[in-house]
Amino acid sequence: MLKIISGLLLLVAAFNCAAHQPHEGIQHEPEGISDTLINVIRPTEDRIADLLQIEIATQPQQTLLLLSTEVPPAHAMRLSWKPQQSLDGLHLPTPVLVVNGATEGPVLCLTAAIHGDELNGIEIVRRILHNLDPENLSGVVIGVPIVNLQGFHRSSRYLTDRRDLNRYFPGDPYGSSAARIAHSFFHEVINHCHFLVDLHTGSAYRTNLPQIRGNLHHPEVAAFAHLFGIPVILHSEGTEGMLRHAAVNAGIPSVTLEAGKSQTLQESAVQYGVKSILTLLNNLNMIENKHVPVELESVYYQSAWIRVDHGGILSSHVQLGEKITKNKILGVVTDPITNNRSEIISPYNGQIIGMAVDQVVMPGFAGFHIGIQEVEKKISIADDISRRPQTNPLIRTAESE
């Protein structure tokens, strides 16, 4: 049984679609219903379990073959993945932690530091993988704490050729260095996953409220997003080349878990992430956990970065997670030479889900990321499309994943 409480939430009509077989390709909504973005009641526990094929394990687990290594049931091992993108003899093997449970179940993959300077996820993966008891696990957890070792060694988001690895999945064996690394990782590791959580933080001196991001147009992804007990879920289709985007295209329900900022290790974000993954494992029936309290979630279908129009020193007047109303002063930018002050005003009702830390900024700098509160409406799937909430083309989300 899932341990989730129900609540009135925004979700896609896609939950009304007929059930199908997950893990064999995510079902795309039929033509004509794909943009039915409406507010409906959150799916029931049974509906989520049905979509994701969550069952109680009864059979003993099999030996897992991963990266040319056999991992017996009820065993934890450290394997390594070699992208073969370095000089012969200077291979940089990337650790892959595996816990194969005693009973059957899904394969959950956790990936971190695809951006080499995002440290919180590394510690989240370490704590989860090293504290799992194989005897009391159903299924498999595969954890890759540092996907981008090249960037990690240089405290950099990027690969050594300045490319962003998270724009090259599922990769190309004959493409650029980044495309070849992505191809190797995707085919040797990610193809084994039934579910994927990619861990990220804010980039470039910005910090993110803990949140799940996923393409909620996919029924399985939307169902999966509700299993973490994280109170903020943001609809984001993701861009071509992102790991979660490519994984969803390959039939693997995938989300991003964002928490905190880059270049630093934040204990509160790490603890939050660990608690969320344990909640997920519990809800997937992979571990038997204590009762996990679930907070009521907010689902945002739209979000926008509010940019500053004047350069100077940014000082914020709001905090991460704060609920805000339209016309609220989010912060002030003061020119250190002229002493001119300009206020940054919120054009929306919503919640601060990401923000810049106080710093010197230039005009156009994205300062505050707002999850936009929509007027809650209940519309049936048959209603006129003109009455449905539409995506505002003027809203641009600065993708940081």
Ligand SMILES: [Zn+2]
């Ligand atoms: Zn990232």
